[in-house]
Amino acid sequence: MADIQSTHAPAPKVILRSDYRPPEWLVPQVALDVALDAQKTQVRATLHVERNGAHEQPLRLDGDALTLVEVRVDGATLAAGDWTMDDEGALVIPLVGDAHVIETLVEISPAANTKLMGLYASGGLLCTQCEAEGFRRITFFPDRPDVLSRYDVRMEADKTLYPVLLANGDPVEKGDLPNGRHWARWTDPFAKPCYLFAMVAGDLACNADGFTTMSGRSVALGIWVREEDLPRTDHAMKALKDSMAWDERVYGREYDLDVFNIVAVSDFNFGAMENKGLNIFNSRYVLADPETATDMDYDAVEGVVAHEYFHNWSGNRITCRDWFQLSLKEGFTVYRDQSFSADMGSPAVKRVEDVRVLRAAQFQEDAGPLAHPVRPESYMEISNFYTATVYNKGAELIRMMALLLGPERFRRGTDLYFERHDGQAVTCEDFVRAMEDGGEIELSQFRLWYSQAGTPRISVSMDHDPATGTAKLTFRQSVPATPGQAEKAPMAIPLRLALFDPETQSHSGDELVVLTAPETVVERKGFSTPPILSINRGFSAPVIVEMDRTHQDLSFLSAHDDDPFGRYEAMQQLMVNVLLGRISGGPLESAPVIEAVARTIADPALDGALVAEAARLPSEAYLGDQMLIVDPDAIHGARDDLQAEIGSALESEWRAIHARSARNGFSLSSDAKAARRLRTLSLSYLAASGAKDASELALQQFETADNMTERQGALAVLANGASEARETVLAAFHDRYAGNALVIDKWFQTQAFALHPDTVEIVEALGRHPDFTLSNPNRARSLFGAFGGNQWAFNRKDGKGYRMLADTIIALDAINPQTAARFVTPLGRWRRFDEVRGAMMRSELERIVAAPGVSKDVLEQAGKSLQG
Ligand code: TRP
Ligand code: ZN
Numbered sequence: 001m002a003d004i005q006s007t008h009a010p011a012p013k014v015i016l017r018s019d020y021r022p023p024e025w026l027v028p029q030v031a032l033d034v035a036l037d038a039q040k041t042q043v044r045a046t047l048h049v050e051r052n053g054a055h056e057q058p059l060r061l062d063g064d065a066l067t068l069v070e071v072r073v074d075g076a077t078l079a080a081g082d083w084t085m086d087d088e089g090a091l092v093i094p095l096v097g098d099a100h101v102i103e104t105l106v107e108i109s110p111a112a113n114t115k116l117m118g119l120y121a122s123g124g125l126l127c128t129q130c131e132a133e134g135f136r137r138i139t140f141f142p143d144r145p146d147v148l149s150r151y152d153v154r155m156e157a158d159k160t161l162y163p164v165l166l167a168n169g170d171p172v173e174k175g176d177l178p179n180g181r182h183w184a185r186w187t188d189p190f191a192k193p194c195y196l197f198a199m200v201a202g203d204l205a206c207n208a209d210g211f212t213t214m215s216g217r218s219v220a221l222g223i224w225v226r227e228e229d230l231p232r233t234d235h236a237m238k239a240l241k242d243s244m245a246w247d248e249r250v251y252g253r254e255y256d257l258d259v260f261n262i263v264a265v266s267d268f269n270f271g272a273m274e275n276k277g278l279n280i281f282n283s284r285y286v287l288a289d290p291e292t293a294t295d296m297d298y299d300a301v302e303g304v305v306a307h308e309y310f311h312n313w314s315g316n317r318i319t320c321r322d323w324f325q326l327s328l329k330e331g332f333t334v335y336r337d338q339s340f341s342a343d344m345g346s347p348a349v350k351r352v353e354d355v356r357v358l359r360a361a362q363f364q365e366d367a368g369p370l371a372h373p374v375r376p377e378s379y380m381e382i383s384n385f386y387t388a389t390v391y392n393k394g395a396e397l398i399r400m401m402a403l404l405l406g407p408e409r410f411r412r413g414t415d416l417y418f419e420r421h422d423g424q425a426v427t428c429e430d431f432v433r434a435m436e437d438g439g440e441i442e443l444s445q446f447r448l449w450y451s452q453a454g455t456p457r458i459s460v461s462m463d464h465d466p467a468t469g470t471a472k473l474t475f476r477q478s479v480p481a482t483p484g485q486a487e488k489a490p491m492a493i494p495l496r497l498a499l500f501d502p503e504t505q506s507h508s509g510d511e512l513v514v515l516t517a518p519e520t521v522v523e524r525k526g527f528s529t530p531p532i533l534s535i536n537r538g539f540s541a542p543v544i545v546e547m548d549r550t551h552q553d554l555s556f557l558s559a560h561d562d563d564p565f566g567r568y569e570a571m572q573q574l575m576v577n578v579l580l581g582r583i584s585g586g587p588l589e590s591a592p593v594i595e596a597v598a599r600t601i602a603d604p605a606l607d608g609a610l611v612a613e614a615a616r617l618p619s620e621a622y623l624g625d626q627m628l629i630v631d632p633d634a635i636h637g638a639r640d641d642l643q644a645e646i647g648s649a650l651e652s653e654w655r656a657i658h659a660r661s662a663r664n665g666f667s668l669s670s671d672a673k674a675a676r677r678l679r680t681l682s683l684s685y686l687a688a689s690g691a692k693d694a695s696e697l698a699l700q701q702f703e704t705a706d707n708m709t710e711r712q713g714a715l716a717v718l719a720n721g722a723s724e725a726r727e728t729v730l731a732a733f734h735d736r737y738a739g740n741a742l743v744i745d746k747w748f749q750t751q752a753f754a755l756h757p758d759t760v761e762i763v764e765a766l767g768r769h770p771d772f773t774l775s776n777p778n779r780a781r782s783l784f785g786a787f788g789g790n791q792w793a794f795n796r797k798d799g800k801g802y803r804m805l806a807d808t809i810i811a812l813d814a815i816n817p818q819t820a821a822r823f824v825t826p827l828g829r830w831r832r833f834d835e836v837r838g839a840m841m842r843s844e845l846e847r848i849v850a851a852p853g854v855s856k857d858v859l860e861q862a863g864k865s866l867q868g
Pocket of ligand 2: 307311329330333
């Protein structure tokens with residue numbers, strides 16, 4: 001296969017799922033000897049390699065940004081002609097026998113590693129990130145998940161700078177060396193793919209605790225942070241112990257090493273990483289205390305700690321055969337962490353939150369140029385496939401299987417999966433087969449969920465025959481075309497539904513209907529008057545339901561549906577309908593919404609957190625998603641008007657809620673959390689109402705709050721409008737938290753999210769603020785990630801928002817391509833905007849694609865966004 005000669009940089013290679021071949025060489029055993037230093041680290045690797053099957057292929061070891069010093073085979077140094085380097089930077093060594101010992105010595109520079117993949121420096125620490133393909137930036141190795149090895153790691157470093165040395169598995173030996181250096185040796189008894197390798201060196205303090213497993217083994221737990229952050233680690237520790245107990249109870253999975261460590265780092269491309277026995281976390285998912293973390297932050301810490309811990313079984317003990325199978329571990333693990341969080345708090349509220357994320361991120365992805373199946377068919381850069389589709393839609397697939405099977409058979413399926421594949425690198429297909437065999441079900445049509453991209457649409461109509469008392473429901477499904485997939489087959493779609501009798505306000509049972517054909521008709525008897533359909537209860541399938549519904553029906557469901565998700569959904573749909581009516585030029589029919597909100601906030605039987613979710617208006621972006629051509633100004637105007645009307649019509653109610661939910665001593669109880677949600681919601685309605693004292697109330701909430709949830713809530717309300725109080729609280733917030741990076745991120749993010757007429761200029765100025773830097777992913781995301789998600793500001797008519805984001809992507813690409821590539825998405829929505837905006841967005845994408853030295857990460861996303 002010869003590449004076409006070109007004067008331009010070669011187009012990045014496309015990797016195909018269908019090209020998968022088993023590895024030619026295996027590496028059952030690895031020893032690493034690492035002399036750590038921020039400027040120049042030396043890595044000596046000893047690989048025991050074995051030929052896999054009969055073939056004559058040389059050994060090929062991936063490498064990236066490594067300086068090769070020496071190569072030996074079976075103890076003998078190779079001469080320069082005995083190995084080659086291919087055009088992708090891999091080291092190629094011809095070998096005659098079936099088993100050899102390969103030793104390499106390389107040099108790397110952690111301090112110069114701004115991509116944050118491989119070994120890098122962060123706030124005085126040295127740490128690693130290897131998933132997906134970072135291990136090749138540490139040493140030459142077959143960097144693919146189906147090569148499983150046992151690791152023996154010796155680390156050596158300056159003892160003052162790096163008193164703590166951590167790696168995977170168990171600590172076995174340590175000692176001091178001359179010149180103020182020391183060393184430690186760690187061995188991991190479990191064979192693992194190299195993406196799970198990890199190492200940390202630094203001056204860290206430890207929150208040490210323990211857990212006794214179900215078989216009575218004791219595990220030493222450690223959360224390692226900078227000394228001053230120690231008091232903020234208790235919530236993460238509790239989450240860890242809860243997760244360990246939950247996985248035993250719910251899945252029968254026990255932890256398998258004597259040690260489990262978590263390290264927090266401030267520079268990290270993602271949320272966290274499940275390295276065997278040594279999870280490395282973005283500090284924002286470890287640190288929490290009432291003064292600096294919101295309730296959402298607390299929940300995110302709990303969820304991410306659980307997620308990474310659960311990977312020990314769903315990901316580590318059983319891993320992916322190749323990166324196309326990523327959802328095997330991510331979809332399943334997200335489903336597991338969602339179920340855990342639901343059990344720890346309110347299942348109804350958790351479901352609402354998860355669906356909101358799914359719709360905001362995954363439905364949008366599925367409807368755009370970057371749409372791909374849960375199991376993709378091809379990629380240029382695998383980092384671009386750590387997506388909402390692979391993670392969140394992947395989790396919905398597992399959830400649907402769990403629903404189809406019921407809890408007991410689902411558990412039999414997962415038991416079989418864990419038993420059958422322990423220690424292996426497997427595929428999504430293997431998971432589905434374990435569900436079929438263990439759960440005794442047939443899932444052939446269901447498999448289309450893995451291969452077909454696009455969000456299915458279900459249109460529903462109902463005919464009622466009063467003579468026979470029959471309700472006839474007709475469901476028609478269709479899956480829209482997506483890039484590379486013009487034609488789709490009908491899918492297996494499990495819909496939970498119930499038919500309410502409007503008179504008795506009840507139904508005679510919730511049922512599961514599985515659509516398998518393009519059209520399905522269901523008839524139910526016993527209705528003298530037309531029943532009201534509650535459909536996709538609990539959001540049983542990740543689909544879009546299209547149905548003409550009256551305000552009365554939605555109002556009815558928002559009051560009487562016994563499925564809490566259904567109630568929330570009816571309320572949101574009512575708001576959407578009213579807003580879309582206004583956006584398309586009609587009057588603002590606020591009365592039914594006001595009435596439904598009034599009823600909801602007055603219902604003493606409802607969970608306050610659910611009330612707050614139901615009474616909140618849908619986001620501007622969600623409204624945009626309901627339109628063929630998004631009109632950001634009309635959406636903003638209509639939503640603002642409705643908020644003002646709800647605010648003033650119910651002003652005394654909002655005042656009462658705001659007063660009643662005032663601080664009552666910080667606690668994480670669900671009542672206290674619900675009160676805080678309601679407090680800021682009522683404040684935002686009061687501000688929208690135009691009440692004269694609203695900014696006074698916000699200022700008071702800001703000043704008297706004993707927690708970050710209320711303080712940031714007040715800050716966000718004030719950041720939306722022009723007032724003196726706005727400047728006061730922004731300055732006070734910055735002063736109060738100067739030096740606390742995670743809170744300063746909130747300061748940037750709140751302003752970038754603000755529905756303020758000058759957000760574009762504000763963000764531009766913040767980009768030059770002394771606290772701003774593109775080198776820290778959290779900081780870059782807090783400003784420009786948030787800005788890209790602010791539909792009204794980002795899509796400002798003059799195109800300045802587009803230009804600013806494109807400039808940012810180009811600048812960041814030179815530092816951290818993986819993070820830069822994630823900022824491309826908002827520009828890829830150009831088809832959904834008017835021609836003037838669309839043309840400006842396209843020309844920014846073209847500028848990005850043509851930027852000198854553009855990375856393959858950014859090139860793939862921007863290139864696909866232009867075609868799509
Ligand atoms: N596997 C990680 C998770 O728990 C994801 C992850 C962490 C990651 N760091 C990364 C993915 C860097 C890509 C690049 O979901
Ligand atoms: Zn994960």
